[in-house]
Amino acid sequence: MSDFRIGTRGSALATTQTGIVARALSAAGAGDPETLIVKTEGDVVTGSLAALGGTGVFAASLRQRVLDGGVEVAVHSLKDLPVAQPEGLSIAAIPTREDVRDVLVARDGHTLDNLPTGSVVGTGSPRRAAQLLAARPDLRVADIRGNVPTRLRRVKGLVLEHDDPGSVGRERAGDLDAVILAGAGLDRLGLQRFVTERIDPHVMLPAPGQGALAVEVSSATAAADSPLTRALLVLDDAATRWAVSAERALLARLEGGCAAPLGALAVLSRTGSLRVDAVAVSPDGSRSLRRHASAQVQDLAGALALGERLADELLAAGAAQLMGTNPEGEKP
Numbered sequence: 180m181s182d183f184r185i186g187t188r189g190s191a192l193a194t195t196q197t198g199i200v201a202r203a204l205s206a207a208g209a210g211d212p213e214t215l216i217v218k219t220e221g222d223v224v225t226g227s228l229a230a231l232g233g234t235g236v237f238a239a240s241l242r243q244r245v246l247d248g249g250v251e252v253a254v255h256s257l258k259d260l261p262v263a264q265p266e267g268l269s270i271a272a273i274p275t276r277e278d279v280r281d282v283l284v285a286r287d288g289h290t291l292d293n294l295p296t297g298s299v300v301g302t303g304s305p306r307r308a309a310q311l312l313a314a315r316p317d318l319r320v321a322d323i324r325g326n327v328p329t330r331l332r333r334v335k336g337l338v339l340e341h342d343d344p345g346s347v348g349r350e351r352a353g354d355l356d357a358v359i360l361a362g363a364g365l366d367r368l369g370l371q372r373f374v375t376e377r378i379d380p381h382v383m384l385p386a387p388g389q390g391a392l393a394v395e396v397s398s399a400t401a402a403a404d405s406p407l408t409r410a411l412l413v414l415d416d417a418a419t420r421w422a423v424s425a426e427r428a429l430l431a432r433l434e435g436g437c438a439a440p441l442g443a444l445a446v447l448s449r450t451g452s453l454r455v456d457a458v459a460v461s462p463d464g465s466r467s468l469r470r471h472a473s474a475q476v477q478d479l480a481g482a483l484a485l486g487e488r489l490a491d492e493l494l495a496a497g498a499a500q501l502m503g504t505n506p507e508g509e510k511p
């Protein structure tokens with residue numbers, strides 16, 4: 180008999196992340212986990228679920244299972260969760276964040292500086308595309324989709340040991356010079372050996388919440404005093420929670436979904452000073468606005484306020500127009 184059930188999406192990254200959290204919760208006294216793979220949204224999403232979804236459509240079915248009691252715990256990549264927290268659910272733990280940086284995986288060991296002119300770099304993220312073109316306007320961007328192994332396989336000459344049965348378009352293997360991915364995902368999957376450069380955040384700011392996991396439970400579970408909730412408290416890292424909360428407060432204020440060309444990174448120093456860096460880029464990378472703000476913060480509210488203040492500075496400088504989103508005007 181297991182002591183708690185933990186739900187995950189079925190991708191390699193999702194099951195790996197869930198395994199990490201399940202083991203950590205056990206080690207912190209939550210007992211034995213049972214892992215349940217929750218089918219993709221297409222299998223279970225109904226009308227009402229769509230309301231949970233939006234940009235978080237991938238998380239929606241997992242969240243539904245927490246709400247209906249099918250699992251006690253769900254593990255998400257924080258950056259994939261919409262900023263609005265659904266009723267009845269609570270992010271009970273945000274474990275210590277890992278590498279926040281985007282990484283380049285390029286053929287022949289290339290880095291951003293020495294990729295040949297005209298090289299084709301794959302990413303599905305407007306944020307990565309815009310910052311890439313800002314740094315290297317001579318490169319070309321290919322819009323790519325799919326899970327991590329599928330995207331890696333697009334790089335010329337790159338050989339993965341195991342085939343990914345769910346992958347699409349194997350005929351397109353090796354058609355790109357490079358791809359950009361989150362370093363944290365590759366690290367967790369044990370695929371670090373393919374990284375040819377960890378891109379400095381001065382060059383490319385990550386997505387709000389990148390590199391952090393969100394461990395979600397129902398509000399009822401969160402309110403109880405149980406071995407599980409005590410373990411969740413152990414797993415939660417306040418410095419990470421404050422940092423990602425500042426980034427997400429900024430994102431919310433700028434009304435940027437995951438599709439906005441917006442990067443943000445907050446870091447809490449040991450002395451309690453929080454520094455937030457953010458960039459809004461025009462989709463073609465030709466214009467960008469970069470700002471930062473720092474403040475001593477005593478609590479989560481202070482972190483949220485700093486993120487909002489920086490968002491207001493960016494908005495005042497024209498960030499919404501630059502990104503092609505305009506909170507006051509028409510939807511893009």
Ligand SMILES: NCc1[nH]cc(CCC(=O)O)c1CC(=O)O
Pocket residue numbers: 256257258259327359360361362363364388389390391392
């Ligand atoms: N959008 C997919 C996604 N969601 C979280 C990660 C990586 C792990 C993380 O950021 O914590 C990835 C893959 C990627 O961006 O390369």
